[in-house]
Amino acid sequence: EVRLLESGGNLVQPGGSLRLSCAASGFTFSTYEMTWVRQAPGKGLEWVSTISGSGARTYYADSVKGRFTISRDNSKNRLDLQMNSLRAEDTAVYYCTNRIVGVSYWGQGTLVIVSS
Amino acid sequence: DIQMTQSPSSLSASVGDRVTITCRASQGIGNNLAWYQQKPGKAPKSLIYGASRVQSGVPSKFSGSGSGTDFTLTISSLQPEDFATYYCQQYATYPLTFGPGTTVDIK
Numbered sequence: 001e002v003r004l005l006e007s008g009g010n011l012v013q014p015g016g017s018l019r020l021s022c023a024a025s026g027f028t029f030s031t032y033e034m035t036w037v038r039q040a041p042g043k044g045l046e047w048v049s050t051i052s053g054s055g056a057r058t059y060y061a062d063s064v065k066g067r068f069t070i071s072r073d074n075s076k077n078r079l080d081l082q083m084n085s086l087r088a089e090d091t092a093v094y095y096c097t098n099r100i101v102g103v104s105y106w107g108q109g110t111l112v113i114v115s116s
Numbered sequence: 117d118i119q120m121t122q123s124p125s126s127l128s129a130s131v132g133d134r135v136t137i138t139c140r141a142s143q144g145i146g147n148n149l150a151w152y153q154q155k156p157g158k159a160p161k162s163l164i165y166g167a168s169r170v171q172s173g174v175p176s177k178f179s180g181s182g183s184g185t186d187f188t189l190t191i192s193s194l195q196p197e198d199f200a201t202y203y204c205q206q207y208a209t210y211p212l213t214f215g216p217g218t219t220v221d222i223k
Contacts, residue, residue, distance in 0.1 A: 035212070045152075045160065045203055047212040059210045095159060099207065103171055104150055104162040 002026040002105045004096045009110030016086050020110055022079040022096030030054070030074040032100055036081050038092035039109075048094070049081065064090075086114045118142050118206050122215035128223040133194045137218045139187040139204035148208035151180055151189045154217075155200045163202075164189065194220070 008020040022034070036048040049070040050059045058070050069082040079096055093109040119142040129135050139149065147167035152160035162171045164180035167187055177192040191198055199222055204215040 044217045045154075045205070045214040047214065050210065050212070061211055099165075102165040102169060104152075104165060106159045106162070108159050 004107035006110040029077040120215040126219040145208035
């Protein structure tokens with residue numbers, strides 16, 4: 001069974017940093033791209049970033065480019081999102097997701113609040 | 117970037133109704149289209165991938181169709197547990213993009 005478990009969400013001040021993690025199990029982690037998607041309170045879903053299975057290729061939404069860094073540790077089946085220079089508009093639930101042979105799997109999400 | 121639109125943005129329906137939601141891509145995406153259901157406070161649940169393939173465990177009352185730029189999600193007989201927000205998403209190219217959502221509530 002595919003399991004994705006996010007952690008690291010917290011209250012952080014504007015301009016601060018936070019690191020989210022996603023622990024994956026139930027599939028061959030290094031084979032598949034992994035993605036972060038976020039959802040601001042009362043809003044729709046927004047793609048944030050994707051990393052290839054090897055970690056060699058990364059993709060970012062314009063809204064986070066230059067501030068967020070996605071990475072993975074295939075030896076530990078872990079996906080990370082380093083978030084710097086956080087803004088109020090980064091407040092959201094962040095979901096770890098992947099797609100295996102077309103089928104999409106999601107974690108339960110972790111809440112990030114950026115506020116003074 | 118590929119823009120995704122959905123219509124309607126919301127609808128009111130009764131138990132037993134047949135409901136259709138439309139999703140349109142600003143350019144062709146083949147069949148790289150997924151549908152999700154989300155209930156308040158919960159993570160999105162995958163319903164459909166490849167435009168028409170129903171995810172394992174999803175009831176057969178959900179179906180998807182379309183290719184290229186125009187897609188539909190149909191719920192054949194609405195049940196109380198189906199009242200939720202539905203999103204489409206294209207995964208043909210980066211940036212991945214979602215539709216704005218369609219909220220289905222009780223008439």
